[in-house]
Amino acid sequence: MPILRWLTRDEDVRGAEKVPYRLMEEAPELGYGDQNSGNMLIQGDNLDALKALLPYYAGQVKCIYIDPPYNTGSAFEHYDDNLEHSKWLAMMWPRLELLRELLAEDGSIWVSIDDKEGHYLKVIMDEIFGRKNFITNVIWRKNYSPKSSARHFSEDHDYIVIYAKEADRFVPNLMPRTEKQNKAYKNLDNDPRGPWKTSDLSARNPYSQGRYPITTPSGRLIEGPPGGNYWRVSKENLEKLDHDNRIWWGKKGDAIPQIKRFLTEVKQGIVPQTLWSYDEVGHTQEAKKEILALFKKDVFITPKPERLIERILHIGTHPDDLVLDSFLGSATTTAVAQKMGRRYIGIEMGEHAVTHCIPRLKKVVDGEQGGISEAQNWQGGGGFRFYRLGPPVFTEDGQIQPDIKFPVLAAHIWFTETGTSWAKQNDQTPFLGNHDGHGYALLYNGILGDKAAANGNVLTRKTLAVIRAAQGDFEGPMTIYGERTMLSEATLDAEQIEFKQTPYDVKART
Known part of the structure; x- marks a missing residue:
C-alpha cells in the first residue's frame, strides 16, 4: 500500500507514544444539569485529552465526528488554520491514531475536509485505519449560490471522509423514506394491499425459462420480452403472480406485463447515499444563522x-451510543447529540470552551428550540460535566506520581494490561476484574481501609484473602500489583499469581 512521506514523518508517526497520560480534573461549578448523564466537556489540547481518555473509553466510542482545520490559509480566530502542509500532517497523525483506539469495533469516524488536504487525509487514514476499512466519501453541497469573488471556481462542496474500525462490523442505519419517494406508489386498481408501483418484468440476463409468449387479459399476443431480452420469471411463476394480482397489464389489459411492488413490502428506509444537498442537511448560511x-x-x-x-x-x-468530537468548535456535535439522546464527549482547547461551548450546551439542556429541536421534539433535559487537563500521571522516567488516587492508577493498569477501558471505576475493591481468563488486582493507596502493613498495600495472606473474596466466581491466574509481597515464590506459583511491584513495574502504555 502506498504511504505518504513528509519532512517529519518518522517522528510524527510516533507522536502518540510521547504524549503523557494526564489526569482529568473536574470543575463541578462549570457542569450543568444532570451530572449522571454520561456527557463530558473537556478543555485542553485534544492530543493530551485523547490520551487521557484511553484508560476509560478505549473501544467504547460508537461514532467520532471531527471538523479539523482545513489548512486553507484562512485567518481563524480560534484556530491556527494557516499551518504548513507538513505541520498539518504532523498534527493529524497522532490524533487519528488515538481516535482509532477509542473507536468501538462496530464504530465509525467521519472527518470533514476540503480539497486542500482531503486527498492527503485519505492516504494517511488508509494507513492508520486500514484501506479495507474505508467506507465512502460523502459530498456535502454547502453553498446554495455561487461566489462571484472566486478566482477560478466557486467551491460549492466539502467532503466527509468515513472509515470504520472494522468495516465488516459497521452497519449504517437506513435513512427514513421521504414523502416524495412514497408518492411514487399509486393504487390504480384499488388493490386492498395498498399503494404500489411497477418494475420491469424483462431483463437482459439470460434465463433458461425466460423465453415464452404471453397472452394479455385483452387477448393480445406478446411473442416474447421486448428487445430480445428474457422474462425475469418462468411462465409458471408468472401465472402464480398474476393469480395473486401482482402483475399489472395496463388500464386496458393489453400492456407488456410488469410486477407490482407494494409500499407495505419495501424496506421502511433507504440505503444512505453519498451526495448530500443543502436542502436535506443545511448549508453554511444556515449554520451561521x-x-x-x-x-x-x-x-x-x-x-x-x-x-x-x-x-x-x-x-x-x-x-x-457514545459520540466524540475532539475539534468541538461551536459545540454543534454535542448539542445535536444531546437532542438525539446520544451520550457525548466534546474536547475544545480554547477559552471559548467556557465562553461559548458551555453556554450553548446549557441552553440545550434548558430546552433551546433552534436547529433540529423541533424535528427531534426536543424539550430539554440531561446535562454534562466539565473537565480540565491536570498534571501527568507518570513522571518523566515513566513512574507513577506519588499522589495519584486508586481509581486513576487502577484504570491505567487495566488499560496497560488488557488494552481495554476499565468499566468498574466506582468499585472500591482491590480486584479489578478478569480479561480473557486472567485476573488483575491492585493494592494501592489504602484501598483495603485497614492499618495493616503499608495500609494494606502489601500482598500477604490476609490481603490475598480479601482479593479472593472480591473476585467472585473467577478462578484463573492473576496479576497482582502492590508495594511488595510477603508470600514466597512457591506460594505465588501455587496460587497462580504473578506479582508486580508498584511503582517500578507500572509503566505508561505507549
Missing part, C-alpha cells in the same frame, strides 16, 4: 448546520 441566534454575533467562520450532524448521527449511532 444558528450561531447568530445563540451568541448574537458571528463568532465562528465555518460552523456546521445541526441538520448535517443530525444526518451523521442518524446513520452512525443509536440512542445512548
Whole structure:
C-alpha cells in the first residue's frame, strides 16, 4: 500500500507514544444539569485529552465526528488554520491514531475536509485505519449560490471522509423514506394491499425459462420480452403472480406485463447515499444563522448546520451510543447529540470552551428550540460535566506520581494490561476484574481501609484473602500489583499469581 512521506514523518508517526497520560480534573461549578448523564466537556489540547481518555473509553466510542482545520490559509480566530502542509500532517497523525483506539469495533469516524488536504487525509487514514476499512466519501453541497469573488471556481462542496474500525462490523442505519419517494406508489386498481408501483418484468440476463409468449387479459399476443431480452420469471411463476394480482397489464389489459411492488413490502428506509444537498442537511448560511441566534454575533467562520450532524448521527449511532468530537468548535456535535439522546464527549482547547461551548450546551439542556429541536421534539433535559487537563500521571522516567488516587492508577493498569477501558471505576475493591481468563488486582493507596502493613498495600495472606473474596466466581491466574509481597515464590506459583511491584513495574502504555 502506498504511504505518504513528509519532512517529519518518522517522528510524527510516533507522536502518540510521547504524549503523557494526564489526569482529568473536574470543575463541578462549570457542569450543568444532570451530572449522571454520561456527557463530558473537556478543555485542553485534544492530543493530551485523547490520551487521557484511553484508560476509560478505549473501544467504547460508537461514532467520532471531527471538523479539523482545513489548512486553507484562512485567518481563524480560534484556530491556527494557516499551518504548513507538513505541520498539518504532523498534527493529524497522532490524533487519528488515538481516535482509532477509542473507536468501538462496530464504530465509525467521519472527518470533514476540503480539497486542500482531503486527498492527503485519505492516504494517511488508509494507513492508520486500514484501506479495507474505508467506507465512502460523502459530498456535502454547502453553498446554495455561487461566489462571484472566486478566482477560478466557486467551491460549492466539502467532503466527509468515513472509515470504520472494522468495516465488516459497521452497519449504517437506513435513512427514513421521504414523502416524495412514497408518492411514487399509486393504487390504480384499488388493490386492498395498498399503494404500489411497477418494475420491469424483462431483463437482459439470460434465463433458461425466460423465453415464452404471453397472452394479455385483452387477448393480445406478446411473442416474447421486448428487445430480445428474457422474462425475469418462468411462465409458471408468472401465472402464480398474476393469480395473486401482482402483475399489472395496463388500464386496458393489453400492456407488456410488469410486477407490482407494494409500499407495505419495501424496506421502511433507504440505503444512505453519498451526495448530500443543502436542502436535506443545511448549508453554511444556515449554520451561521444558528450561531447568530445563540451568541448574537458571528463568532465562528465555518460552523456546521445541526441538520448535517443530525444526518451523521442518524446513520452512525443509536440512542445512548457514545459520540466524540475532539475539534468541538461551536459545540454543534454535542448539542445535536444531546437532542438525539446520544451520550457525548466534546474536547475544545480554547477559552471559548467556557465562553461559548458551555453556554450553548446549557441552553440545550434548558430546552433551546433552534436547529433540529423541533424535528427531534426536543424539550430539554440531561446535562454534562466539565473537565480540565491536570498534571501527568507518570513522571518523566515513566513512574507513577506519588499522589495519584486508586481509581486513576487502577484504570491505567487495566488499560496497560488488557488494552481495554476499565468499566468498574466506582468499585472500591482491590480486584479489578478478569480479561480473557486472567485476573488483575491492585493494592494501592489504602484501598483495603485497614492499618495493616503499608495500609494494606502489601500482598500477604490476609490481603490475598480479601482479593479472593472480591473476585467472585473467577478462578484463573492473576496479576497482582502492590508495594511488595510477603508470600514466597512457591506460594505465588501455587496460587497462580504473578506479582508486580508498584511503582517500578507500572509503566505508561505507549
